[in-house]
Amino acid sequence: MLATRMHRWKTVALTTAAVLVGLAAPTLTATPASATTTAYDATYYKNAIGKTGTSLKSSLHTIISSQTKISYSAVWNALKVTDQDPNNSSNVILLYSGVSRAKSLNGGDVGDWNREHTWAKSHGDFGEVTGPGTDLHHLRPADVQVNSIRGNLDFDNGGSAVTNGGGSIVDSDSFAPRAADRGDVARMILYMAVRYEGDDGFADLEPNEKVGNGSNPYMGKLSVLKAWNEADPPSAFEENRNQVIYDTYQHNRNPFIDHPEWVEAIW
Numbered sequence: 001m002l003a004t005r006m007h008r009w010k011t012v013a014l015t016t017a018a019v020l021v022g023l024a025a026p027t028l029t030a031t032p033a034s035a036t037t038t039a040y041d042a043t044y045y046k047n048a049i050g051k052t053g054t055s056l057k058s059s060l061h062t063i064i065s066s067q068t069k070i071s072y073s074a075v076w077n078a079l080k081v082t083d084q085d086p087n088n089s090s091n092v093i094l095l096y097s098g099v100s101r102a103k104s105l106n107g108g109d110v111g112d113w114n115r116e117h118t119w120a121k122s123h124g125d126f127g128e129v130t131g132p133g134t135d136l137h138h139l140r141p142a143d144v145q146v147n148s149i150r151g152n153l154d155f156d157n158g159g160s161a162v163t164n165g166g167g168s169i170v171d172s173d174s175f176a177p178r179a180a181d182r183g184d185v186a187r188m189i190l191y192m193a194v195r196y197e198g199d200d201g202f203a204d205l206e207p208n209e210k211v212g213n214g215s216n217p218y219m220g221k222l223s224v225l226k227a228w229n230e231a232d233p234p235s236a237f238e239e240n241r242n243q244v245i246y247d248t249y250q251h252n253r254n255p256f257i258d259h260p261e262w263v264e265a266i267w
Contacts, residue, residue, distance in 0.1 A: 038258045052265045060194050060255050067252035072128040075115050076106055078249055079141045082241045095140035096150065096177045097166035108144060116142035118185055119192040120152035124203035124217035132196050136245045137254045138188040150175045154211040154220040155185060173211045183232025186225040187256040190263055222267060229263045
């Protein structure tokens with residue numbers, strides 16, 4: 001990665017009060033993500049630095065909307081590069097399950113991996129059209145069966161274990177990926193909400209506090225996605241993926257991978 005990082009995540013702070021008889025036990029409080037710096041702040045992000053709220057969101061929308069679009073068929077080969085297993089160049093790492101699977105097993109049969117739209121393509125009805133339907137920043141390889149179980153469900157906590165889901169859980173109206181992918185999912189969803197604002201012929205995608213959003217251009221739950229962003233910071237795999245998409249394919253970045261603290265600054 002070109003980005004130079006000051007690690008931004010503190011886990012939890014424990015109050016310094018001693019546990020004494022008759023006194024309340026110490027409480028755990030989450031500490032917000034601190035500011036990051038990257039090699040792109042003075043160039044790519046220069047018009048966003050220092051802003052917050054709707055002003056930051058608007059600036060980021062303008063910045064990341066400048067991108068090279070690819071076709072849906074081209075996504076197959078792109079994912080073989082963006083999601084390559086760093087320990088086995090013949091494989092890709094699958095979203096949700098974390099399984100390393102042969103690149104050659106792309107398709108629609110049991111045991112294959114296919115192209116998962118993290119922002120479900122029915123939420124806004126954009127399908128597989130070039131644009132939101134082919135945007136690599138939210139398309140990931142996933143096991144065919146696990147992908148089918150996720151379907152177009154919104155994201156929330158709670159549920160029962162997904163078979164071969166690596167720790168993912170599901171209930172009647174929501175899905176939660178394994179813990180190691182929850183921050184990734186949050187940052188992909190919020191990228192889509194900033195990139196697609198309804199000014200390019202596509203729906204205005206927005207996060208909300210609901211599940212069961214159906215064909216509406218919304219994805220929930222925002223409060224859960226924010227918590228996932230905090231709890232699961234960007235990994236080296238996620239950062240490398242962002243870089244490959246920027247350098248080789250779309251030439252735009254997911255700002256929440258570079259600056260995860262911008263999630264709280266906007267929402």
